[in-house]
Amino acid sequence: MNLIELKKKWLHQMATIRFFEENLASIYSSQIVRCPVHLAIGHEASAVGVCTNLNRDDRILSYHRCHHHFLAKGGSPKSLLYELLGNEKGCSGGNGGSTHLYDFANGFLGSSAIISGILPVGTGAAHALKLKKKNAIVVCFCGDASIEEGVFFESLNIATLWKLPLLIVIEDNDLSCYTDKKTRQAFRDFPSIAKLFDIPFLSADGSNINDVFSKSNSLIEKIKLNSCPAILHVNVFRAHEHCGPDRDDHLTYRTMDKVWLENDPLEKLKKSIGDDISGEIIKSADYEMKNLYQNILEELGFAINV
Amino acid sequence: MQLTFNQAIRDTIDRLMSNNPKVLLMGLGITDPKRFFGTTECLIEKYGSERVLECPTSENAYLGHALGLSIEGFTPIVHYQRMDFMLYAFDQLVNNIAKWRDMFNTDIPLPLVIRSLVGMGWGQGAQHSQNLAPLLAQIPGLKVVAPSCPTSAAQLLHHSLSDNNPIIFTEHRWLQYLKQEINENDIQKQSIDWKIGKAKIRRVGNLLTIVTWSYGVVEALRLCSLFPEYDFEIIDLLTLSPLDTDTVLSSLLKNKKMMILEPAWSFGGIGAELIAQLSPFADTGKIIRLGYNFLNLPASPLRINTVYPDLEKILLTLNTNFNLNLSAKSEDLNRWPIDQDNQSWNPWIL
Numbered sequence: 215m216n217l218i219e220l221k222k223k224w225l226h227q228m229a230t231i232r233f234f235e236e237n238l239a240s241i242y243s244s245q246i247v248r249c250p251v252h253l254a255i256g257h258e259a260s261a262v263g264v265c266t267n268l269n270r271d272d273r274i275l276s277y278h279r280c281h282h283h284f285l286a287k288g289g290s291p292k293s294l295l296y297e298l299l300g301n302e303k304g305c306s307g308g309n310g311g312s313t314h315l316y317d318f319a320n321g322f323l324g325s326s327a328i329i330s331g332i333l334p335v336g337t338g339a340a341h342a343l344k345l346k347k348k349n350a351i352v353v354c355f356c357g358d359a360s361i362e363e364g365v366f367f368e369s370l371n372i373a374t375l376w377k378l379p380l381l382i383v384i385e386d387n388d389l390s391c392y393t394d395k396k397t398r399q400a401f402r403d404f405p406s407i408a409k410l411f412d413i414p415f416l417s418a419d420g421s422n423i424n425d426v427f428s429k430s431n432s433l434i435e436k437i438k439l440n441s442c443p444a445i446l447h448v449n450v451f452r453a454h455e456h457c458g459p460d461r462d463d464h465l466t467y468r469t470m471d472k473v474w475l476e477n478d479p480l481e482k483l484k485k486s487i488g489d490d491i492s493g494e495i496i497k498s499a500d501y502e503m504k505n506l507y508q509n510i511l512e513e514l515g516f517a518i519n520v
Numbered sequence: 521m522q523l524t525f526n527q528a529i530r531d532t533i534d535r536l537m538s539n540n541p542k543v544l545l546m547g548l549g550i551t552d553p554k555r556f557f558g559t560t561e562c563l564i565e566k567y568g569s570e571r572v573l574e575c576p577t578s579e580n581a582y583l584g585h586a587l588g589l590s591i592e593g594f595t596p597i598v599h600y601q602r603m604d605f606m607l608y609a610f611d612q613l614v615n616n617i618a619k620w621r622d623m624f625n626t627d628i629p630l631p632l633v634i635r636s637l638v639g640m641g642w643g644q645g646a647q648h649s650q651n652l653a654p655l656l657a658q659i660p661g662l663k664v665v666a667p668s669c670p671t672s673a674a675q676l677l678h679h680s681l682s683d684n685n686p687i688i689f690t691e692h693r694w695l696q697y698l699k700q701e702i703n704e705n706d707i708q709k710q711s712i713d714w715k716i717g718k719a720k721i722r723r724v725g726n727l728l729t730i731v732t733w734s735y736g737v738v739e740a741l742r743l744c745s746l747f748p749e750y751d752f753e754i755i756d757l758l759t760l761s762p763l764d765t766d767t768v769l770s771s772l773l774k775n776k777k778m779m780i781l782e783p784a785w786s787f788g789g790i791g792a793e794l795i796a797q798l799s800p801f802a803d804t805g806k807i808i809r810l811g812y813n814f815l816n817l818p819a820s821p822l823r824i825n826t827v828y829p830d831l832e833k834i835l836l837t838l839n840t841n842f843n844l845n846l847s848a849k850s851e852d853l854n855r856w857p858i859d860q861d862n863q864s865w866n867p868w869i870l
């Protein structure tokens with residue numbers, strides 16, 4: 215696929231995630247979604263950029279902020295919405311809610327609300343792929359706080375020791391709820407963590423999908439060539455509050471407005487494609503998601519307009 | 521043929537590994553010179569380091585790792601030399617393994633056996649001897665097994681591996697070297713005489729029922745051998761979750777007198793659970809429990825009796841509650857029935 219076609223595909227995927235989340239935010243106050251939600255607005259390029267490099271045989275696992283990973287790996291928006299509504303047609307039968315998504319057939323092995331809890335599951339799954347001699351990898355998406363858990367280090371040690379095909383993607387929005395990194399982390403920097411184990415590491419700009427795509431691509435090549443794990447660090451911006459539907463700029467624990475405007479991955483991609491083409495794609499993604507919400511809400515008998 | 525508990529475990533693992541290439545061994549110390557109490561003897565030589573994985577000291581990560589392997593179609597047997605070390609792995613055990621299928625509403629098989637050893641006495645102290653099996657039994661999504669002899673060890677291990685559910689297989693250290701006369705057929709193949717979730721009546725009697733498990737069974741059988749004129753019934757629970765309340769209830773209805781002897785803390789434990797479940801039938805008899813006192817375990821052997829229910833305490837409890845008149849010679853009172861050094865008496869050789 216040439217770059218412009220790829221960009222169009224990305225835009226549609228990212229806009230789908232964005233509109234899925236925005237519709238979710240808009241119905242949230244009606245209280246029909248009875249689970250906490252960690253919106254992925256601002257994180258889209260990380261999920262789509264990495265997953266573009268994956269095949270169906272590749273597996274991913276994710277953390278509490280996981281809607282974008284689920285959708286980027288090919289999960290259906292319908293089954294995600296059913297899940298959020300606690301409906302049995304949801305991807306986890308309505309048992310999981312927002313933080314426990316599942317799509318085994320598409321290689322989405324699961325997501326967990328325990329910080330770093332899926333990392334060792336990822337090393338084990340990667341080990342299984344290796345034993346089965348599959349030319350596939352496991353990707354574990356996690357937040358910047360996951361490094362503060364002991365099991366992050368344990369898992370990296372095991373993955374390196376046993377030479378496992380594992381890509382750890384750290385979506386770094388500088389925040390763990392309301393607390394910034396410098397209040398929480400003492401190690402020098404992210405590359406130094408990878409140096410400790412002598413494994414490949416790259417840092418990508420999460421507002422630029424092409425950067426995420428090409429850097430994850432080169433890391434995956436290295437993983438397969440050298441049979442070793444690797445770390446991709448992605449700088450992202452979390453546009454909304456940590457958990458819930460709203461912006462929380464008024465709490466003043468951070469200044470977001472300007473940074474966000476400059477770093478919205480969707481806006482950046484739109485610009486690079488050009489208004490004419492991107493306008494149509496955005497319109498259709500917007501329409502599709504509105505429709506999806508309307509249809510499902512209607513089907514379930516909720517008298518709510520999106 | 522005579523076989524010890526640890527040999528029974530080893531032979532069963534060997535058999536299961538040779539029958540099913542998907543079975544993997546993992547854990548700390550499984551390839552060390554002592555081979556995990558001899559239970560992994562010769563397995564690395566036979567199956568290689570691809571299937572027998574010596575693990576880093578990362579108890580939490582290697583359990584999560586095993587879950588990942590299981591999700592992808594393997595059957596890991598994970599090892600913890602002491603249950604105390606497994607506490608690091610509670611996150612993976614409770615938050616992931618126990619919940620994986622419910623959380624995602626999936627019925628994928630999750631074969632995963634966790635061998636966890638519990639200690640006792642001998643100066644092992646507060647952090648090297650805890651039996652937390654009752655605590656684990658509280659968690660939905662986990663099955664907790666506690667064999668008491670070589671045959672039950674072999675049989676329940678067979679069943680655990682074919683169960684397709686996560687199983688915590690607890691083994692008491694003092695049972696490891698116990699011998700039993702075994703008919704080879706009893707351990708070679710999985711037998712329907714044994715089932716996870718099914719207790720066994722070890723001795724039929726009409727006077728009073730003692731319900732116990734794991735090493736407690738040895739103590740109960742020793743009691744029977746010291747007092748042959750008393751007609752005790754002994755129930756070996758074998759599985760703590762799911763708990764076989766039916767077998768216990770039938771015995772209660774028959775004998776009306778019951779003591780639950782627990783090789784673990786009594787507070788909030790298996791005895792408490794059984795008594796709660798049997799309470800609607802309480803007017804048919806009397807049930808008491810006896811387990812560890814609610815204290816941390818001492819290192820000093822001199823203070824061991826402050827916590828564990830030794831024979832003296834067992835006799836006293838039976839006498840006061842059931843109007844019996846049991847008394848034993850002091851050399852019997854002061855000795856634990858079995859420990860690693862003392863194999864002079866063996867219930868399974870009788």
Ligand SMILES: Cc1ncc(C[n+]2csc(CCOP(=O)(O)OP(=O)(O)O)c2C)c(N)n1
Pocket residue numbers: 252278279327328329356357358359360385387389390391456
């Ligand atoms: C083990 C554990 N500790 C604490 C929490 C509470 N918690 C939920 S989300 C969160 C912030 C995590 O930040 P990060 O990993 O950077 O992800 P982000 O939300 O920023 O995407 C915390 C601390 C948890 N879920 N699990």
Ligand SMILES: [Mg+2]
Pocket residue numbers: 357358359385386387388389390391
């Ligand atoms: Mg963060």
